[in-house]
Amino acid sequence: MDASLAVRARGIAKYFGEVVALDGVDLDVAQGRIHGLVGPNGAGKTTLLGLLLGLAVADSGELEILGVPVGRTVAAVDGVAGFVDGPGLYPSLTARQNLAALAALRGGGRTAGIEEALAEVGLGEVADDRVRGFSLGMRQRLGLAAALLTRPRLLVLDEAANGLDPAGKRDVHGVLDRLAADGTAVVLSSHRMDDVEALCAEVTILATGRIVFSGPPAKLAAESRELDYRLVTSDPAAARRLAAGTDGVRLVEGGAARYGDAVVVVRAAVPALDELVANVVRSGVAVRELAPLVSPLESAFLALTASQEAVR
Ligand SMILES: Nc1ncnc2c1ncn2[C@@H]1O[C@H](COP(=O)(O)OP(=O)(O)OP(=O)(O)O)[C@@H](O)[C@H]1O
Incomplete structure (x- = not known):
């Protein structure tokens, strides 16, 4: 007891x-x-x-x-x-x-x-x-x-x-x-x-x-790998180009249709995302907003439950 x-x-x-x-x-x-x-x-x-x-x-x-x-x-x-x-x-x-x-x-x-x-x-x-x-x-x-x-x-x-x-x-x-x-x-x-x-x-x-x-939820979030992020910058076209050229970062199609032309949606793990942000800033483009589209907990939850379903 x-x-x-x-x-x-x-x-x-x-x-x-x-x-x-x-x-x-x-x-x-x-x-x-x-x-x-x-x-x-x-x-x-x-x-x-x-x-x-x-x-x-x-x-x-x-x-x-x-x-x-x-x-x-x-x-x-x-x-x-x-x-x-x-x-x-x-x-x-x-x-x-x-x-x-x-x-x-x-x-x-x-x-x-x-x-x-x-x-x-x-x-x-x-x-x-x-x-x-x-x-x-x-x-x-x-x-x-x-x-x-x-x-x-x-x-x-x-x-x-x-x-x-x-x-x-x-x-x-x-x-x-x-x-x-x-x-x-x-x-x-x-x-x-x-x-x-x-x-x-x-x-x-x-x-x-x-x-x-x-x-703790933070542990789960840290374990989650790739997430989708919305990235708003002062130059979306440049951000899109830089995202396409950064290793480990993928552009998510349809982001502009859903969130507007100013938003670039990328899929990446944190280290690749850091690299992208550094590239964007180095190119003289300002980062105005960067946030996961779904919370890390939700994303990890979906991935974990999906993998358990697959095992069954
Ligand atoms: N009184 C009951 N008689 C028969 N089956 C039941 C009974 N209560 C729960 N179950 C079954 O047990 C399982 C777990 O149900 P439970 O209601 O605990 O899930 P839950 O996680 O609360 O779901 P939800 O998010 O839909 O509320 C389900 O397969 C459900 O059909």
């Missing part, structure tokens, strides 16, 4: 009939860390999060949550909160009434913290509106507020950023950062690599029930 770990999973397997949803999954999540779970549809993310929430039990393997070994009975460990497949809410009640009802269900009917939780997720002004009229993003925020009421030490969120507008995203990221700073571990799944990169100290990539990568 390792008390510094909020989650310690070893060799977790979960089957649904013939379907292998999880196949030998190891996972360590330290307290105070935000851990991202990513993977294509059907990879096993929701299944794994469900095990952490005590909604199901693994068929084999060991699982410790907040230092407590999880047995073979379906039960949530104290200190764990969150949701999979969207938060369970009462549509005919207001946001505030929903939180009060959940607090009552959990026993004691404690209403302390409801106002703070609503304010923290940015729902203070709609606290007395019925949830029936709430958008997906507002429901997600209310689900998070419900989890906050329990002062969790492990928060588990399945696609909680779904439907959030930029303000909602900022609020939710702020809440998660604050929780992590206070020592709460957060495990979240997301299809948004930019969210994962912005929030998570560590990421686990699952594909067809197996772990393809686990570690």
Whole structure:
């Protein structure tokens, strides 16, 4: 048992009939860390999060949550909160009434913290509106507020950023950062690599029930080889000519049609890209913008999952 770990999973397997949803999954999540779970549809993310929430039990393997070994009975460990497949809410009640009802269900009917939780997720002004009229993003925020009421030490969120507008995203990221700073571990799944990169100290990539990568996103990004970059310079024609003449750099056709004539899209690994930039600047052409077209995490994720599919 390792008390510094909020989650310690070893060799977790979960089957649904013939379907292998999880196949030998190891996972360590330290307290105070935000851990991202990513993977294509059907990879096993929701299944794994469900095990952490005590909604199901693994068929084999060991699982410790907040230092407590999880047995073979379906039960949530104290200190764990969150949701999979969207938060369970009462549509005919207001946001505030929903939180009060959940607090009552959990026993004691404690209403302390409801106002703070609503304010923290940015729902203070709609606290007395019925949830029936709430958008997906507002429901997600209310689900998070419900989890906050329990002062969790492990928060588990399945696609909680779904439907959030930029303000909602900022609020939710702020809440998660604050929780992590206070020592709460957060495990979240997301299809948004930019969210994962912005929030998570560590990421686990699952594909067809197996772990393809686990570690800091920066490590994954460093391992990725060639990426597509958009390059904006003071002389696109010269940049195109120089890109074509730099070893290890390829021009990506169709870039101008998609992004305009000022943009040159090149495919290269970092050393060749450095060489191109040096060549461009040496030729008296100014570099105004250079950025990967897709994030390094997304690109590495696609490459890793594609290579795993090819092995299968
Ligand atoms: N209750 C169930 N009964 C039968 N099969 C299931 C059940 N739950 C999940 N599965 C199967 O297990 C596999 C993993 O599903 P899971 O929902 O965990 O994936 P996911 O990574 O969350 O996918 P998505 O990104 O689409 O939400 C899939 O093949 C799915 O069809």
